[in-house]
Structures are given as C-alpha cells and as structure tokens.
Amino acid sequence: MKTLTHFLTAAAIGAAGVASAATAATTAATAAAAPGQTLAQRGAYLAKVGDCIACHSAPGKPAFAGGLPIDSGHGIIYSTNITPDKVHGIGSYTEQQFADAVRKGVRADGTHLYPAMPYTSYAKVSDQDIAALYAYFQSGVKASPYAPPESKMGFPFNQRWGMAFWNFFFADGKPFKPQPGWSPQVRNGAYLVEGLAHCSTCHTPRGFALNEKASNSGEAKFLAGGELNGWPVPSLRALPRWDQAAIVDYLQTGRNKNSAVAGEMTAVVQHSTSQMTVADLNDIAAYLKALPPAPASGAAVKPQGRDATVKKLSAAVNLTLGERLYLDNCSACHFVTGKGASRVFPELDGATVVNAENPTALLHVMLAGARTPSTDKAPSVLVMPGFGKRLSDSEAAALATFVRQGWGNTAGAVSEKDVAKVRAKLEAK
Structure with a gap:
C-alpha cells in the first residue's frame, strides 16, 4: 500500500x-x-x-x-x-x-x-x-x-x-x-x-x-x-x-x-x-x-568541526557509542571524512537529509536501507543495507546523533523514541 x-x-x-x-x-x-x-x-x-x-x-x-x-x-x-x-x-x-x-x-x-x-x-x-x-x-x-x-x-x-x-x-x-x-x-x-x-x-x-x-x-x-x-x-x-x-x-x-x-x-x-x-x-x-533561494532551514553547517571528527575517527581512541557504531557500520562506504564516494556513496557531511530538523528520513534510510533505480544512464543498482535488525533503538539513536553532529553537521540529537516511531511505521508496512 x-x-x-x-x-x-x-x-x-x-x-x-x-x-x-x-x-x-x-x-x-x-x-x-x-x-x-x-x-x-x-x-x-x-x-x-x-x-x-x-x-x-x-x-x-x-x-x-x-x-x-x-x-x-x-x-x-x-x-x-x-x-x-x-x-x-x-x-x-x-x-x-x-x-x-x-x-x-x-x-x-x-x-x-x-x-x-x-x-x-x-x-x-x-x-x-x-x-x-x-x-x-x-x-x-x-x-x-x-x-x-x-x-x-x-x-x-x-x-x-x-x-x-x-x-x-x-x-x-x-x-x-x-x-x-x-x-x-x-x-x-x-x-x-x-x-x-x-x-x-x-x-x-x-x-x-x-x-x-x-x-x-x-x-x-x-x-x-x-x-x-x-x-x-x-x-x-x-x-x-x-x-x-x-x-x-x-x-x-x-x-x-x-x-x-x-x-x-x-x-x-x-x-x-x-x-x-x-x-x-x-x-x-x-x-x-x-529561483531565488529559500530561507535556510535545518541546522547550519560549520566546516571548522570537520578536522576534529576525522582525527578522532582515524585514531579510534576513546570513542563514544555513536562513533564506534559509525566505524563498525558506516565508515567502509562513507569513510571517516563523511564524504563518501562520488556517484556511489552519498556525502553525510553537510547533507540536507542529515541536517534536517526532523530526523525521520535519515532514520528511515538507516533502518530500512535504500537502493538506487536502474536507469538507462546508470543501469547498476546501488544498495545501502538496512540496519534495523542489527541496531537497537538506543544504538540507532546514538549513531544518528553522531552523524547529525559530526564533521560540519550541527543538527539536534536523536532519541530512542524517535527511532521507535520510525521502526513502528516500517513494521506496520
């Protein structure tokens, strides 16, 4: 439906x-x-x-x-x-x-x-x-x-x-x-x-x-x-x-x-x-x-935080739960820079979906995954796996919070309740 x-x-x-x-x-x-x-x-x-x-x-x-x-x-x-x-x-x-x-x-x-x-x-x-x-x-x-x-x-x-x-x-x-x-x-x-x-x-x-x-x-x-x-x-x-x-x-x-x-x-x-x-x-x-640009929405992006995030992820010492989960689940594709790979793995640093005031879309992709369509110009399908079965609500919240606050991102924290709401909707489907 x-x-x-x-x-x-x-x-x-x-x-x-x-x-x-x-x-x-x-x-x-x-x-x-x-x-x-x-x-x-x-x-x-x-x-x-x-x-x-x-x-x-x-x-x-x-x-x-x-x-x-x-x-x-x-x-x-x-x-x-x-x-x-x-x-x-x-x-x-x-x-x-x-x-x-x-x-x-x-x-x-x-x-x-x-x-x-x-x-x-x-x-x-x-x-x-x-x-x-x-x-x-x-x-x-x-x-x-x-x-x-x-x-x-x-x-x-x-x-x-x-x-x-x-x-x-x-x-x-x-x-x-x-x-x-x-x-x-x-x-x-x-x-x-x-x-x-x-x-x-x-x-x-x-x-x-x-x-x-x-x-x-x-x-x-x-x-x-x-x-x-x-x-x-x-x-x-x-x-x-x-x-x-x-x-x-x-x-x-x-x-x-x-x-x-x-x-x-x-x-x-x-x-x-x-x-x-x-x-x-x-x-x-x-x-x-x-078109004239719309007024800025979502969190502002502050480039000065990027080096600190890259340095800490690279050192892999005294990591928070969110940082550890990122290295274990995300860094292979999106890298410690959060920049991904051009036309393959999307950027997380500065991304609109990451910095949106409402984290629903980000959580949906994290839990359910995503796949690109097969088109004439790009016939290969690129798949991001869903981590809904791998991450608990508290782990998903910690990971999403890190992504929304790492590098230049400055969005708000994500709660377990936020994750639970998205998970319930996905399960209802």
Missing part, C-alpha cells in the same frame, strides 16, 4: 481548475510534438513526464488500469483505470471530458476527484499537451476491463461533493504564466516543473487542509520545502550545494557527485525523470537554479 506521500509525489492524471493554456502553449518549448513525432508519441512522452504509471498501475494489474491503494490518512483511495476501456476506463471520454478530468478534477460523470491529486499543477498543462495525452491514452495504451475497488474514505471525506468547496478555497486554476525576464530555457523548465512534473506537490509547504501554500514560481514559498507525512522535504529553490550538471545527473540517474536518491523520489526518477530528454532536464535545472 502506498502512502499519501507517494501519492502526492508520483500522482498521475488528475487536476484542478479549468484553464485555457494558450499562454503556456506559446511560451513553452514542449507544447508541440517534435518533428516526425505523432501526437500519440508526444503524449507517451508527456505521460512519463507526469509519472502517470506510478499511481495508476497496481502490482499484478495491467499498466494504467488503476487499483493502487493509497493511504490518505482519512481512508484508502484507489487509483482509477485510465486505459481506453469504455466501461471501467476512459475509452468513452471525449477530449473535453478528458481535459476536465485532468484540469478540473471532475470525471465524465461529474464526480469530483480527491484533492490529494495535484490539481493545481495539471491546470497549467497546455491545450496542445492535453490533446497529445488524450491521443496517447486513447490509442497508445492497451484497454483493460479491470474495475478498481471503490475508495473507502471515512466521513465526511467520503462526500465527494465537498471537494468543490476545497477547490473553491485552495485550487488555483490559472494557466501557466512565465515570470518577466525568463529565458526560453527557464520558461520551459518552469512549465514542466509547475505543470506535468508537479514537483510542488511535495516540495511546497502545505497548510491545515493539505493545501499548497504557494501555486507558482512568483511566490517565495513555492518549492521551498517543508514536511509531508512526517518526512522532511527539501527546498528546490536554487539548490545552492548543486550546480546545474549535478541536478541533471540526479534526475537522470538517481545519483550525483554529492547524493543518491532514497525514499519516494526513487520511483519518480525510475519512471519519470530518467525517461525525460536531456534538453528538458537541463531546462528544469536551469529553472531551479534561477
């Missing part, structure tokens, strides 16, 4: 707000099919940009036939069948009905989709790209008669008509609008990020009603990071520790010279960003680097 975090990260066809996206069509380089490319072929590419397969495909079921269970926190939502089956899918949809489902969040029968779908992002998809997606899902996808289970939401969330009120207060149905001064490359990157790639669904902070607190690049909180389902989500604004090439490398392969993908972003890289063209990935990177 997927969590709402995954749903928001990799949700596919769904939307909010009707919009005539003529502005996007004339300003975004991706609005038209490439020379020699049919409309359906263009749509197939766009479906990868939108990561449609991730939520609309369930294990053991045909692609795009739906049925993936998503734990919303208020009940279970099952993704819909978006194959061209005329009974259980969207085979009987007209293009306008398809557009309404994608950009208004309303199905052909008038039923509202739940706002866990990234409506405000898909409202910005251009008319041309909607037409391409429609052509692909009608002619390029194999029809499946599978009928997904009905969503099982508790009251009052099972009253779908109430979604109209949520949309009224929180959904911005405006078309994509480029900011003054953007180059064509940055405009296209912004169109992809704000629209089909729906990066804001995880990387923009949310309000009390799970509403995004910003809807476009002109707002300071857009892509500024936050927390979702207990996980710290980093800011994407400017990405000061990465240059443009590092961003492209990460999106294309799931790793770069500083870091490696983990958690829900793994599926996004595998099914979506690794399938995008180098030109589009460079446009996305240029756009992210063009």
Whole structure:
C-alpha cells in the first residue's frame, strides 16, 4: 500500500481548475510534438513526464488500469483505470471530458476527484499537451476491463461533493504564466516543473487542509520545502550545494557527485525523470537554479568541526557509542571524512537529509536501507543495507546523533523514541 506521500509525489492524471493554456502553449518549448513525432508519441512522452504509471498501475494489474491503494490518512483511495476501456476506463471520454478530468478534477460523470491529486499543477498543462495525452491514452495504451475497488474514505471525506468547496478555497486554476525576464530555457523548465512534473506537490509547504501554500514560481514559498507525512522535504529553490550538471545527473540517474536518491523520489526518477530528454532536464535545472533561494532551514553547517571528527575517527581512541557504531557500520562506504564516494556513496557531511530538523528520513534510510533505480544512464543498482535488525533503538539513536553532529553537521540529537516511531511505521508496512 502506498502512502499519501507517494501519492502526492508520483500522482498521475488528475487536476484542478479549468484553464485555457494558450499562454503556456506559446511560451513553452514542449507544447508541440517534435518533428516526425505523432501526437500519440508526444503524449507517451508527456505521460512519463507526469509519472502517470506510478499511481495508476497496481502490482499484478495491467499498466494504467488503476487499483493502487493509497493511504490518505482519512481512508484508502484507489487509483482509477485510465486505459481506453469504455466501461471501467476512459475509452468513452471525449477530449473535453478528458481535459476536465485532468484540469478540473471532475470525471465524465461529474464526480469530483480527491484533492490529494495535484490539481493545481495539471491546470497549467497546455491545450496542445492535453490533446497529445488524450491521443496517447486513447490509442497508445492497451484497454483493460479491470474495475478498481471503490475508495473507502471515512466521513465526511467520503462526500465527494465537498471537494468543490476545497477547490473553491485552495485550487488555483490559472494557466501557466512565465515570470518577466525568463529565458526560453527557464520558461520551459518552469512549465514542466509547475505543470506535468508537479514537483510542488511535495516540495511546497502545505497548510491545515493539505493545501499548497504557494501555486507558482512568483511566490517565495513555492518549492521551498517543508514536511509531508512526517518526512522532511527539501527546498528546490536554487539548490545552492548543486550546480546545474549535478541536478541533471540526479534526475537522470538517481545519483550525483554529492547524493543518491532514497525514499519516494526513487520511483519518480525510475519512471519519470530518467525517461525525460536531456534538453528538458537541463531546462528544469536551469529553472531551479534561477529561483531565488529559500530561507535556510535545518541546522547550519560549520566546516571548522570537520578536522576534529576525522582525527578522532582515524585514531579510534576513546570513542563514544555513536562513533564506534559509525566505524563498525558506516565508515567502509562513507569513510571517516563523511564524504563518501562520488556517484556511489552519498556525502553525510553537510547533507540536507542529515541536517534536517526532523530526523525521520535519515532514520528511515538507516533502518530500512535504500537502493538506487536502474536507469538507462546508470543501469547498476546501488544498495545501502538496512540496519534495523542489527541496531537497537538506543544504538540507532546514538549513531544518528553522531552523524547529525559530526564533521560540519550541527543538527539536534536523536532519541530512542524517535527511532521507535520510525521502526513502528516500517513494521506496520
């Protein structure tokens, strides 16, 4: 079962707000099919940009036939069948009905989709790209008669008509609008990020009603990071520790010279960003680097502590429990420097996930491990083993505390209670 975090990260066809996206069509380089490319072929590419397969495909079921269970926190939502089956899918949809489902969040029968779908992002998809997606899902996808289970939401969330009120207060149905001064490359990157790639669904902070607190690049909180389902989500604004090439490398392969993908972003890289063209990935990177940086969050990094940590770990004398556990379990890959190996073992010194105020993501990786996706540019899968069965709660807390306070890191200590909470969630899955 997927969590709402995954749903928001990799949700596919769904939307909010009707919009005539003529502005996007004339300003975004991706609005038209490439020379020699049919409309359906263009749509197939766009479906990868939108990561449609991730939520609309369930294990053991045909692609795009739906049925993936998503734990919303208020009940279970099952993704819909978006194959061209005329009974259980969207085979009987007209293009306008398809557009309404994608950009208004309303199905052909008038039923509202739940706002866990990234409506405000898909409202910005251009008319041309909607037409391409429609052509692909009608002619390029194999029809499946599978009928997904009905969503099982508790009251009052099972009253779908109430979604109209949520949309009224929180959904911005405006078309994509480029900011003054953007180059064509940055405009296209912004169109992809704000629209089909729906990066804001995880990387923009949310309000009390799970509403995004910003809807476009002109707002300071857009892509500024936050927390979702207990996980710290980093800011994407400017990405000061990465240059443009590092961003492209990460999106294309799931790793770069500083870091490696983990958690829900793994599926996004595998099914979506690794399938995008180098030109589009460079446009996305240029756009992210063009954004003004967000206010600093998490603990500050102080380089002056690095030498002391390296010296003590190298001497291996009078070690604390956390330091001893690091040498026994981590140093073979991340080394006494905490710098790891470029494109193989991620850096721990200065890493965002390490210095986040909330240690949940770090603890999750420590206990459950992580593995990079296999992509065309990086087919080998790199695996970090999980240490959940090897470390007690007190040992994991001591190790995490050392990592968060060693080298230049200055994050807060981790308690046994913090570890126990993450372990309980992992065991529940």
